[in-house]
Amino acid sequence: MTTGNCQNRRTVFYLSDRTGITVETLGHSLLTQFDGIKWRKIGIPFLDSEEKARAAAEQINLTAQQDGCRPLVFSTLINPAVRAWIEQADCAIYDFFESFIDSMEKELGQQSSHAVGRSHGVNNNASYTKRIAAVNFAQTNDDGISAKSFAEADIILVGVSRSGKTPTCLYLALQYGIYAANYPLTEEDMDSSSLPSIIKPFKDKLFGLTITAEQLHKIRQERKPNSRYSSLSQCQQELQWQESLYRRERIPFIDTTATSIEEMATIILNRSGLKRQLYGE
Amino acid sequence: MTTGNCQNRRTVFYLSDRTGITVETLGHSLLTQFDGIKWRKIGIPFLDSEEKARAAAEQINLTAQQDGCRPLVFSTLINPAVRAWIEQADCAIYDFFESFIDSMEKELGQQSSHAVGRSHGVNNNASYTKRIAAVNFAQTNDDGISAKSFAEADIILVGVSRSGKTPTCLYLALQYGIYAANYPLTEEDMDSSSLPSIIKPFKDKLFGLTITAEQLHKIRQERKPNSRYSSLSQCQQELQWQESLYRRERIPFIDTTATSIEEMATIILNRSGLKRQLYGE
Incomplete structure (x- = not known):
């Protein structure tokens, strides 16, 4: 030794x-x-x-x-x-x-099977197909605004551009087989103080993402440097409007700034009461 | 008790x-x-x-x-x-x-920290950013044919339509921070017996997916029922051509039919010698 x-x-x-x-x-x-x-x-x-x-x-x-x-x-x-x-x-x-x-x-009171490869294999074909279907759903409906997709969705993540909707939707789909759509809150939506009309009928499925203005500014700077879109003041304005919307409409929401994708997915499932599909349960 | x-x-x-x-x-x-x-x-x-x-x-x-x-x-x-x-x-x-x-x-010879929430938190911000960037990369380049994206990619999955490229790319990105692009082999490619010219320069990054004709037929039937695209004979033809291409060009490949996404990702990383980025290693 x-x-x-x-x-x-x-x-x-x-x-x-x-x-x-x-x-x-x-x-x-x-x-x-x-x-x-x-x-x-x-x-x-x-x-x-x-x-x-x-x-x-x-x-x-x-x-x-x-x-x-x-x-x-x-x-x-x-x-x-x-x-x-x-x-x-x-x-x-x-x-x-x-x-x-x-x-x-x-x-x-039972012997174990000692069979290899059961944990991540394709034991449960229905569950596997559901995950693939959920990934297709997330991809097809990414930033896609369609009442049909919202009707089919298990959950609809909302938030301003670059708040973390897409990776969280994909993780929910790949890991848990959840049909996750998303709706990007835009400047046009900010003209009104109520929910955008297309998502109103699906209020119970909405889950909000938010982020600190500093972090959003940093992320947007990488995408479109020195634009109005990425300016700190624009980020602050969008986030203030967004969070007051969440509060007013009683939409549950989380801050993604210091939260990993895995944690977000678990928190969202936990709070929204969605049954997880992990490993074909 | x-x-x-x-x-x-x-x-x-x-x-x-x-x-x-x-x-x-x-x-x-x-x-x-x-x-x-x-x-x-x-x-x-x-x-x-x-x-x-x-x-x-x-x-x-x-x-x-x-x-x-x-x-x-x-x-x-x-x-x-x-x-x-x-x-x-x-x-x-x-x-x-x-x-x-x-x-x-x-x-x-050391006490553990007994700190909660270390495992799936955002401990390593660089790793987190890399995963998000990898997801963006996979999304932007999904079925996208661009030499620029192939040059940036860590790996390029190839295979005929519905052979499982997209979910595998997304899983590699989300879980491991791998930049995974994909190239869909099409009927036009079948006119030639050599590699499509756009992927030729990146031969070392190619990894092939294949599937049984029966399974491909089943999957395509759900998408476009009773079409030539989904017919068993068309599936057989595409797969035969594809597998002989893999063999001739010495492209490593796996059969996705009875393999879970997790297994595929591990096999691909293992065989291609790509360093995994899991958990910010």
Whole structure:
């Protein structure tokens, strides 16, 4: 076991039978709990044979030698023969299946299937088709103003130009199979103090996005430098009008400035009571 | 502790301080290992106060009573006071942080920060901006044929109409910050036996998608029923030509028929040697 001085650097391996999405998500969550360490991350997906496992174990051992301390290994390895190779390598191994599956088998009074590749495969064709259809919907209706699309939508995101509607719609579609349309609030809409007439009938589906004027100014500057569109005063004016509209019409809204796409999607689903379609539930 | 007969039904709770993405990913991976059980899934994200924890514990207890057996609870709860409420509820709890963080602290010789919401927040603004830029790139260049966009792209997916290029490009952009363009192979391209001239200079960036003729026929039928475009013979012809092109030009390719978007993205990144940008690495 190599336990030298790593000088605040550590190599991390993500090992998986399949895509590695689960193990990377989990490992990332744990690593963010440790400050001041520079991580070097190496992903080895599709680790599904003893031959590959032996090569991975050798790579881990070599890394331990070179680094002067043993790597962390996060894994979701279902095949015990594959896992055995890794377990004898010079590393600290955190296997997510091994840690929970025994206890779950007892709780459920049932053996687990030990089948590989179930998590992100196309197990549920209806769910897969729904996600693709939702992506098509988001793409077709991006900044598209059509009563028909609003009628079909599960949710309609509203907000001024560059407030983050498009990526959030796409994420909702790809990740959750949600039909997300969007309506861009424009200067013409600002002439009125009420909701634009085309979205009025769908008020219950509306969810507002907002952003700080400084951030919007910065984003718009990249797009159209030194224009009226991108000026700080224009951004301030649009946002003030927008937020007072949200408040007056009681449209739920969030500030996207310091919120990741993932967080926004979860907050929106949570507050709007939409059933999530993640993983074909 | 309630351990009645659940008749192959179990309620599962996903509890999280923040979005719940990590805990749902973990729980889903584990649940897919158990066949024949009908899961009822309840997500409680943003569980960040003792008050909310007490309410969640009550809901869990009530569920245990109603179901006649205790629910499974997957959690990523960093706040010990919040977790304590759940631990005393009538459930089988699998807390992801608790299971690994102690061992990691010992291995790293360092206390963890116990800070909430690090995993999916906007910790790394450059990475966030890159993802948004990548989404814009994918959208702007979707089915768009421009040498400029191909020059900027990290990767160019090719394939006949409806072979799965668009959702895969968007997923690569949203999840990994990859600049993914695509080039739709058309009937005009089939007149020649070599690569379309506009993509020739970018041969090293090409990655092919293919699909079975039956599946393509089915997908196209939904779009344009009973057309030449959607006929099985047309699909067969296009796919034969496409696959022989891939082979002749040594373009790596995958069959999307039984592959999820996540798997495709991982396979493409893995084979093309593109560095992933996940989570701001």
